[in-house]
Structure formats: structure tokens, C-alpha cells
Amino acid sequence: MAISLDACILILKEHHILKSSAIQDALPTKMQSVSYDSRKVEVDTLFFCKGKNFRPTFLTMAKNSGAICYVAEQPYPEGKGMHALIVRNVQKAMSLLSAAFYGFPQDDLYVVAYTGTKGKTTSAYLLKGILDQQNGGTTALFSSVDRVVGPRPDQKFKSDLTTPESLDLFRDMRTAVDNGMTHLVMEVSSQAYKKSRVFGLTYDLGFFLNITPDHIGPNEHPNFEDYLHSKLQLMVNSRKCIINAETDYLADVYAAAKATTNPDSIYLFSSNDFLQPAGLPTVDVRVDNIESDMHESRFELYTATDKTKDLGIDGEYELSLIGDFNELNATAAIIAGGLAGVKHDTAASGIKDVRIPGRMQTLKTKDHGEVVVDYAHNLASMEALLSFLKREFSSPRVVVVVGSPGDKGVSRRAGFSQALTEYADVAYLTTDDPGYEDPLDIAREIDAGIDHSKVQVTIELDRAKAIKTAIENSQPGEIVVLAGKGEDMMQKVRGIDKPYASDLAIAKRVIAEL
Numbered sequence: 215m216a217i218s219l220d221a222c223i224l225i226l227k228e229h230h231i232l233k234s235s236a237i238q239d240a241l242p243t244k245m246q247s248v249s250y251d252s253r254k255v256e257v258d259t260l261f262f263c264k265g266k267n268f269r270p271t272f273l274t275m276a277k278n279s280g281a282i283c284y285v286a287e288q289p290y291p292e293g294k295g296m297h298a299l300i301v302r303n304v305q306k307a308m309s310l311l312s313a314a315f316y317g318f319p320q321d322d323l324y325v326v327a328y329t330g331t332k333g334k335t336t337s338a339y340l341l342k343g344i345l346d347q348q349n350g351g352t353t354a355l356f357s358s359v360d361r362v363v364g365p366r367p368d369q370k371f372k373s374d375l376t377t378p379e380s381l382d383l384f385r386d387m388r389t390a391v392d393n394g395m396t397h398l399v400m401e402v403s404s405q406a407y408k409k410s411r412v413f414g415l416t417y418d419l420g421f422f423l424n425i426t427p428d429h430i431g432p433n434e435h436p437n438f439e440d441y442l443h444s445k446l447q448l449m450v451n452s453r454k455c456i457i458n459a460e461t462d463y464l465a466d467v468y469a470a471a472k473a474t475t476n477p478d479s480i481y482l483f484s485s486n487d488f489l490q491p492a493g494l495p496t497v498d499v500r501v502d503n504i505e506s507d508m509h510e511s512r513f514e515l516y517t518a519t520d521k522t523k524d525l526g527i528d529g530e531y532e533l534s535l536i537g538d539f540n541e542l543n544a545t546a547a548i549i550a551g552g553l554a555g556v557k558h559d560t561a562a563s564g565i566k567d568v569r570i571p572g573r574m575q576t577l578k579t580k581d582h583g584e585v586v587v588d589y590a591h592n593l594a595s596m597e598a599l600l601s602f603l604k605r606e607f608s609s610p611r612v613v614v615v616v617g618s619p620g621d622k623g624v625s626r627r628a629g630f631s632q633a634l635t636e637y638a639d640v641a642y643l644t645t646d647d648p649g650y651e652d653p654l655d656i657a658r659e660i661d662a663g664i665d666h667s668k669v670q671v672t673i674e675l676d677r678a679k680a681i682k683t684a685i686e687n688s689q690p691g692e693i694v695v696l697a698g699k700g701e702d703m704m705q706k707v708r709g710i711d712k713p714y715a716s717d718l719a720i721a722k723r724v725i726a727e728l
């Protein structure tokens with residue numbers, strides 16, 4: 215892979231991003247590598263100076279390691295003697311130039327993108343299950359849990375971000391194409407748009423699942439409007455838009471989709487009992503629960519409009535994941551499969567056994583409660599999870615082990631107080647990625663908002679101990695929910711990722727020792 219200086223200038227000019235350039239006659243004009251990290255620079259690299267922690271000494275390091283051209287929002291004396299491309303927005307420039315450097319790999323993939331406050335990972339995994347059934351396992355997956363860039367087990371690794379930096383995104387797409395992948399399912403976070411990680415990328419299908427207040431704070435979005443605005447960009451950048459009609463702000467989402475997409479290519483889906491939204495076209499696909507237990511659910515999907523009747527996705531499906539919200543996530547996956555040419559029977563067998571790491575994983579005990587390990591970590595997901603358990607299992611006593619992270623998502627704390635008061639009988643407040651905050655302060659903040667006449671609360675900051683006590687003290691017929699961490703194997707404490715056994719592993723150990 216390579217990119218010429220002329221191509222860079224042309225692309226940046228086309229997008230009105232280039233402010234000025236300085237060309238060095240003595241230097242090569244073809245860049246053989248791209249990087250935004252001075253520690254990963256090779257000979258003839260194109261180097262991006264970006265980020266709030268960027269220091270000019272990183273440019274010196276990059277130059278000493280062989281970078282010949284830098285892209286930045288201002289000229290740096292440290293870059294003297296290098297080609298310089300001074301741009302209006304370095305993140306946008308990085309996205310455009312990385313796509314070009316890696317030869318526009320998106321053109322060789324059928325790309326499906328999911329955004330939403332909740333359900334992205336679940337829908338993405340379910341869709342991979344469906345597409346793999348059709349294409350023989352050549353579906354790449356960029357999720358917040360795993361990044362799959364090839365069909366072999368060793369072509370998969372843990373993700374650092376939900377949506378990677380643009381340069382990493384296009385590099386991994388290129389790897390996926392070179393490894394024979396034909397489809398890509400990706401989660402697109404609101405931060406991805408805010409930080410222009412996906413600038414210039416168009417998806418074959420874009421899904422808007424839902425939006426509730428979250429990710430608002432110093433390192434994320436300044437307010438809800440900014441969060442919504444970022445998420446809406448997915449609709450503007452998708453060739454076909456598929457929207458959960460039950461989402462809040464549906465009118466805004468539909469309007470964003472319509473701005474660049476013909477209504478013939480916009481689809482709505484919802485549960486069976488959801489009222490047709492006024493002023494919008496008929497809901498295209500509806501889902502109806504048939505039955506569910508603690509381990510699986512069965513549902514029916516049916517299409518209701520001309521533009522969906524030939525998709526061939528009507529019929530019954532089974533899911534190894536409980537939760538009515540997962541039936542909506544599954545619907546989002548089945549519609550994507552249908553639009554990509556996968557019919558009912560293939561989709562049904564592709565989706566049946568999909569399990570998502572750390573989402574709705576259930577463990578039985580002999581003489582104690584049943585354990586549910588789940589990733590619910592804000593008000594909306596906690597409410598969705600606990601209300602489902604209360605409703606479906608005839609109001610069992612619910613025990614919840616949960617904590618809230620430090621340094622971000624502060625609104626989650628009040629959300630947990632609210633959801634626990636409404637649905638839990640017993641709560642163990644514990645540690646979850648406290649960062650630079652004191653986990654005891656976070657637990658006390660959640661505790662202060664709980665109505666203690668309804669919920670019995672214990673603060674136990676040792677998460678493994680909290681899980682052990684909750685399971686050991688539970689009675690048959692009760693449900694013990696271990697919420698918010700799923701299969702996460704780290705606790706973020708004061709800038710350090712401390713190894714953690716994972717809620718699932720701890721629960722399995724405790725159950726084995728009962």
C-alpha cells in the first residue's frame with residue numbers, strides 16, 4: 215500500500231480541508247506507511263498530529279523514525295524539512311487519506327452499520343450469525359467486544375474502542391478483504407462521528423436502534439443534543455436506512471434518513487403491539503413474541519408493506535438469548551440479512567445458537583437462585599432487563615450486583631438508583647471501572663437515590679466478594695443479576711487496567727463451590 219503526495223493534496227482539496235502545503239524537493243513523494251503514533255512510525259511514513267494529548271515532541275520522534283510528511287491543523291517547527299499538509303480538521307483528513315492509502319477497502323465489502331444507545335453489539339453478532347450461514351463464514355465484525363478480520367480463529371482480536379480510529383478502521387477493512395471477507399458488520403458509536411473516525415464512509419445498510427441519555431460528560435458529549443446529532447449522522451451516510459419505530463426522537467431520525475435517502479429505501483420495524491406512529495409511513499416489519507423461558511425465546515416476524523414482501527423473512531425464529539429487547543435486536547439483524555439476500559430458513563438457522571459474550575448469559579444453581587450475567591449498564595438497559603425478568607417470570611425476587619464507572623457516564627448513577635428502586639428487592643453496590651474516582655463515593659451516590667423501604671442495599675466494593683455473597687445468600691426461585699461488566703476482564707483503576715476474572719468466571723466458580 216502507498217499514497218502519493220499529489221493524491222493527498224487532491225483529496226484534501228476536493229473536500230476543502232487543505233489550508234496550505236509545504237513540499238520538500240529533496241524528499242520522496244510516495245508514502246509507504248501511515249501512522250498517528252510516533253512509536254509506530256517506519257521509513258517514508260505519512261504522520262498525523264492529532265488528539266488532545268498530542269505533543270510536538272511526538273513529531274520529532276516520528277521524523278527521526280522516518281516520517282517524511284506530516285498532517286496537522288497548524289505548522290510545527292519540529293516538522294521542518296518534512297512535507298507538511300496543514301488542514302482544517304486533522305481527524306477528517308486522517309479518515310479520507312487512510313481510506314485512500316488502504317485502497318478504499320469498503321468498496322469490496324457489503325457494509326452494515328448499527329448505531330443506538332443499546333443493542334449494537336447484540337444486533338451485530340446476530341447478523342454475523344445470519345450472514346455467515348449464507349456466505350460460509352466470510353463476515354467481518356467490528357464490535358466493542360471483538361474485531362474479526364478473517365475466517366480463521368486466529369484472525370480475531372479484542373477491541374479497544376467500539377468504533378476504531380479511522381486509520382485502524384480502514385487498515386482492518388483492508389486486512390478483512392485480503393483475508394477473503396465479503397461482508398462487514400460494524401458498530402458505530404456516537405464518538406465515532408464526533409471524532410470523525412468514519413468521515414467519508416458510506417454504508418450499504420445503516421440501522422438506528424434507539425437513543426436514551428448516556429455518554430454525556432467531559433470526555434464524551436457536552437449535552438444530549440450533541441449526542442443525538444452525532445448518532446443521526448449514520449442515517450445521513452447510509453444507502454438504505456432501517457429504523458426501530460419505537461425509538462425516542464423517531465421524527466428526527468426519520469428526517470435525517472430522508473435528507474439523503476429516498477423513502478423507498480427507508481424501513482421501519484417494531485413490536486407487534488406498538489402503535490403505528492402518526493405522520494410516518496406504515497411500519498414495514500413487526501415482531502411478535504410466541505414464548506420465552508430463562509434460556510431461549512421464540513418469536514414470529516412478519517412483513518407488512520410492498521417493499522418488504524419479497525424479502526422472504528416472514529416466519530418463526532428461535533433465539534438462545536432471552537429478553538424482549540433481544541427480539542427487536544434480532545429483527546434488526548434479520549432485516550439486514552433479508553436486504554442482503556438471506557431468506558427465512560437460512561436466517562433462522564444462523565441466528566438460533568448465537569450467544570454474545572457477557573450478554574444475557576444464564577447459569578443454573580441447585581439450591582440457590584438462577585444467575586444472569588448481563589452488560590446492562592445504564593438506566594434504559596437496566597430497566598429493559600429487570601422489567602423483562604419481572605414480567606416474564608411472575609415477579610421473582612430480584613437480586614442485583616452492580617457498580618457505576620468513574621470519570622464518565624455520571625447520569626448512570628441516578629439511573630441505577632431509579633431502576634433498582636423500581637425493580638430490585640436486594641442490591642449489592644460494588645466497583646465497576648472507578649478510574650480516578652473513589653468507588654465508595656460512587657456506591658454511596660447510587661445508594662443515596664434508592665428507596666430503602668423497597669430495596670435492601672449492601673455496599674461491598676470487592677466485586678468478586680459481592681458476587682459470591684449475592685449468589686450464596688440467594689434462594690431457589692430468585693434471580694441474581696450480575697450487571698454492567700459482562701465478560702469484561704479488566705477493572706480500570708487510576709489509569710491502569712487491572713486484571714479481573716470476569717463476572718461470568720467468578721459466578722461459575724462460586725456455583726461450582728456451592
Ligand SMILES: CC(=O)N[C@H]1[C@@H](OP(=O)(O)OP(=O)(O)OC[C@H]2O[C@@H](n3ccc(=O)[nH]c3=O)[C@H](O)[C@@H]2O)O[C@H](CO)[C@@H](O)[C@@H]1O[C@H](C)C(=O)N[C@@H](C)C(=O)N[C@H](CCC(=O)O)C(=O)O
Nearest residue numbers: 250251252264265266267268272375376377403404405409
Ligand atoms: C475522546 C476520544 O475519542 N479519545 C480517543 C482519541 O484520543 P485523542 O485523539 O485525544 O488522542 P490522545 O489519546 O489524546 O493521544 C494524542 C495522540 O498522540 C499520539 N502519541 C502518543 C504518545 C506517543 O508517545 N506518541 C504519539 O504519537 C497518540 O497516538 C495520539 O494520536 O484517540 C485515541 C486513539 O488514538 C483513543 O484511544 C481515544 O479514546 C479514548 C481512550 C476513549 O475511551 N474514548 C471513548 C469515549 C470512546 O470513544 N468510546 C466509544 C464508545 C462509546 C459508546 O459506547 O457509545 C467508542 O467508539 O469506543
Ligand SMILES: Nc1ncnc2c1ncn2[C@@H]1O[C@H](COP(=O)(O)OP(=O)(O)OP(=O)(O)O)[C@@H](O)[C@H]1O
Nearest residue numbers: 331332333334335336358539573588589590595598
Ligand atoms: N434494544 C435494547 N434496548 C434496551 N436495552 C438493550 C437492548 N439491547 C440490549 N440491551 C441491554 O443493553 C446491554 C448491552 O447490549 P449491547 O452490548 O448489545 O449494546 P451496545 O449498544 O453495544 O452497548 P455499549 O455501547 O454500551 O457497548 C445488554 O446486556 C442488555 O441488558
